[in-house]
Amino acid sequence: MTVNLLDLDLEGLAGYCEELGEKRFRATQLFRWIHQKGASGFDQMTDLARSFREKLATRACIKAMPVISCHESTDGTIKWLFDAGDGNAVEAVFIPEEDRGTLCVSSQAGCAVGCRFCSTGHQGFSRNLTTAEIVSQLWYAEHFLRQRLNTDERIISNVVMMGMGEPLQNYSALVPALRIMLDDHGYGLSRRRVTVSTSGVVPMMDRLSQDCPVALAVSLHAPNDVLRNDLVPLNQKYPLHELLNACSRYLAHAPRDFVTFEYCMLDGVNDRAEHARQLLDLVRRQDHDRGVRCKFNLIPFNPFPASGLVRSSSAAIQEFARILTEAGIVTTIRKTRGDDIDAACGQLAGDVRDRTGAGERMARRRTIMLQAAR
Structure with a gap:
């Protein structure tokens, strides 16, 4: 073999x-x-x-996934579509900035979590990627960029596991991939510059803190369980109380002294001032080890037809950020990059053979919600 x-x-x-x-x-x-x-x-x-x-x-x-296509945005963002075989394709995105080069990497073909605002989740789930398939996205992108720029210097300084899939539901392949990224004989990335994003798989967050603690980002998107149950179905298994406690435990081992909470801004859904105040109460509760040290990254929603959702207005996003910032929480508003090539946050969809029926169930749920709204 x-x-x-x-x-x-x-x-x-x-x-x-x-x-x-x-x-x-x-x-x-x-x-x-x-x-x-x-x-x-x-x-x-x-x-x-x-x-x-x-x-x-x-x-x-030494076999990487074949590249199906490469698209470059007007802002310099590059998106690659990789052939994962058996009718599956996954995407990786390089985001160049003045002080860093960030690669967004996929961990699964599709995603079983099914967040309402994510186009990957609307496709359903096919399979986990292997360690080789995860690493090959970095391997290919790094050496493609070096050749293009005619340099031997490292181009990719940051890796974020924020592409297609829920990384912590592919734990056995994820951890060796992270170790390759961190190894000084490999890519030599700092633990502070490798980020795993999760929708809240609590037991695996605890394992990661012991096995390979890197920077942690949590897809929060709601300040209470009722709303988060709808936006992030995994919350029904690991509600906010358990998730925030897991974040506190993780910080004892993390390379950063905060957790980044990702928050997708959805017009009329989770973007009101009352939601911002609920978030402040949530992260400051005394039962979370005297609160959770965190920063918020507010993400303007990138619409796609099946979602039925709308991006919050700039004014609403700015007001939301003001409430958090004035309360002493570091808050940033993510600049949308690569949206002209569908490479922005929440837009990665690739091409997935859904083997779970998740995509069909989400479509049915969306139909029911639209009917109820009428």
Whole structure:
């Protein structure tokens, strides 16, 4: 059986080298060739013994997901569509800024959480991506950009697991991928510059804090359980009280001293002044270890036809931010990037074969809600 070396973190690669009868230190050389130099073939690895390269050529590969398409926004954002096989395609997005280059990475083909405001969730869920498929998005993007800019310097400084899927529902593939990103022999990213975004899978948040604590972002989007049950169905399993307690526990191990709460601004749904005040009460409750140290990232909703939702007005977003800021909560308003190529937050949809019926159930739920509204 051929082993895809993109599936292995450094420890896994060292074990694999031992299985081949090689010294463990060979794994470090191999790891650097793959991730730092972007080698896709063993014949490129000139400082490895020929016998080792020949052995690898018959038993292993470095195989990334094929690229179906690449689109570039007028603001410099780049979106790649990757072929995940069996009718599935997933998306990754590079967002260039003056002081950083951020790659938004997918963890699943589709998503089973089914948040109302997310186009990925409306497609339903097909399958988890492998570690190799998660890592290959970074591997391809980093070396594509280096070649384009004719440089050996690192281009991608930040990775956010905010693409298609719920990362913590693909935990066994996620953690090795994170370790590859963080490893100094790989991409050498700081734990502060790798962010996992979750809709609130509480048990896996606790595990991540022990196994590979990186920066944490939580898709909050509502200040009370009634509203969040509707917007983020996972809340019915892990309500806000449990979620906020998990955030407090995570902060004891996190590389940052705050959790980022993502909040999608939906006109007439969650954007009133009373909602902002409820948020303040929520994050300051004494039963959450004297409150949760946090910042808010307000996200203007990026509409798509199936949602039936509307973006909050600029005035409403600014007023919402003012209430939080004046109460002493660091609050930012996310600048919409790449919306002309459907690469903005909540727009990533790829092409997914729904194997769960989630997309159909969401469509039925939306129809019922529209009928009730009439």
